[in-house]
Amino acid sequence: MRQQFDQLTAILKAYQDYWRHDPFIQIVSGQLPWQSQHPALSEWLSECSPEHIQTLKQSPLQCAEALSPFIPELHALQQAAVIDSIGEASHLTLPRGLDSGVPGRKLEQIRQMGSACIHNHHGSEWLEWCSGKGFLGRILSSQTEQKVTSFEYQQALCDAGQHEANRRGLSMQFVQGDAFDESSKQVFNANQHAVALHACGDLHVTLIHHAIGARLPALTLSPCCYHLIQDEQYQPLSELGRQAELSLTKQELRIPLQETVTGGERVKRHREQEMVFRLGFDALCQQNQVTEGYEPVPSIKKSQLSDGFEHFCHWAAAQKSLTIPQVDFEHFERVGQARFWKMEALSLVQSVFRRPLEVWLALDKALYLKSHGYQVSLSTFCDTATTPRNILLHAFKS
Ligand SMILES: C[S@@+](CC[C@H](N)C(=O)[O-])C[C@H]1O[C@@H](n2cnc3c(N)ncnc32)[C@H](O)[C@@H]1O
Incomplete structure (x- = not known):
């Protein structure tokens, strides 16, 4: 792990120019920091057709292959970011109805994660950290018949989870509390195996500290x-x-999250249209001295996008109290389109660093737990189509 971490650190640092800069900001600010130092890559990107960009976005392997002539250490970087799958999770047979109310993809995630937790269980109780309604805890409780304490901030989720657990006669106790409050330490005890499915940023860091x-x-x-x-x-x-x-x-820290594989065609189409409109509106404002630089525009209801670009511009101007002149809107929509593909080409470069950065963040926690006497493994608990946030960190005291 140390070697893997060192290698990721070295390559991420050596190529930080390529991944730190937000492609959207690069386009609207007109500042393309690394382009003059890397003319061959810049030229290649500018020649990529929208179809080619789309193909590379859908296939990370092809994308890495296409970029490797320009980024000599790319293969080593990708190798250092490989995490093995936990393997085919042995199928959990859930009691009838246990999955009721669990959305489809979430069900697959908790099945896989539940199976991984149960097969690597150490302890005589469970603590489900930031549990939501306790979907994962329900599986752990029904399969192991051990006590589950589900800790969650939102009272409504605690109430719904407790109601469901009582109805099923599961040994689950929901505790409402704030993970960042000192008092949250009180839910921990030395018999528990703690689990957390998709605990955000400092929530999982706090769990690590309290568990230790x-x-x-x-x-x-x-x-x-x-x-x-x-x-x-x-x-x-x-x-x-x-x-x-x-x-x-x-x-x-948002970079690893910029993978939209779970989106589907409609989500992708809406994203493209919204980005084209935003980039076109920005070009209109900057070229007509309506604004001096990029002015962020608030988020818009997707349904409003179908009213077209001109409507978007008037809406955005009203939101920002700007007065826009009468212009050739079709022209600026085409400018938005061209800027969109330029941004997508730049994001191909950033995309090959996303997973390495995510693995770096996971390894940092893994190494910390190791230094506190835990045996630690990193694996993936489901495929990226089920969720791109599929890294599982498992630690136990030997
Ligand atoms: C991404 S959700 C995951 C929920 C659940 N583990 C799942 O995968 O279905 C994160 C959960 O953390 C809870 N949460 C957010 N801030 C919290 C805090 N300060 N203390 C405790 N729970 C918190 C949220 O209410 C939410 O239910």
Whole structure:
């Protein structure tokens, strides 16, 4: 793990120009920081057709192959970011109705994660951290008949989860509380195996600290939303992480999340249309001196997009109290389209660094837990189509 972490650190640092800059901001600011230093890559990107860009976006392997002539260490980077699958989860036979109310993809995630937790169980109770309605806890309780404590902030989710658990006679107790409050330590005890499915940023970091403090025998978590942290910058946990000096802002911590594979065609079409409109509106404003630089426009209801570009421009201008002149809107919509494909081409470069960055963040936590006497493994618990946030960190005291 140390070697893997060091290699990721070295390559991420060497190529930080390629991934730190947000492609959207590069387009609207007109600042393309690395382009003059890497003319061959810039030229190749400018020649990519929209069809080619779409193909490469859909196939990370093809994308890496296409970019490797320009990024010599790309293969080594991708190798260092490989995490093995946990393997075919043995099929959990759930009691009838246990899955009621669980949305389709979520059901697959909790089945896989539940199976992984049960097959690597250490302890005589469970603690489900930031449980929501406790879908995962329900599986753990029904399959192991051990007590589950489900800790959650939202009272309504606690109530719904407790009602369902009581109805099924499951040994689950929901505790409403704030993970960041000192009192949350009280739900931990040394018999528990703690689990957390998709606990955001500092929520999973807090779990790690409390689990170590309370000497939990095991901990299994899948992290998400890395940017939801209280500090402005990521605070590495491990010694190696701190030494790495790979500073990461909240904005940069969003990079691993920019994978939209679960979106579907309609979501993709809406995203493209909205981006084209935003980039076209920005060009209209900047070229007509309506604004001096990029002005962020609030989010819009997807249904409003069908009213067309001109309507979007008037709506956006009203939101920002701007007066726009009468212009050739079709022209600026075409400008938006061209800028969109330029942005998509730039994002191909950033995309090959996303997973390595995510694995780096997971390894930082894994190394920290190791230094506190845990045996730690990283694996993937489901395929990326089920959820791109599929990293599972499992730690147990040997
Ligand atoms: C991404 S959801 C995951 C929920 C559940 N584990 C699942 O996968 O279905 C994160 C959960 O954390 C809860 N949460 C957010 N902030 C919290 C806090 N400060 N303390 C405890 N829970 C919190 C949210 O209410 C939400 O239910």
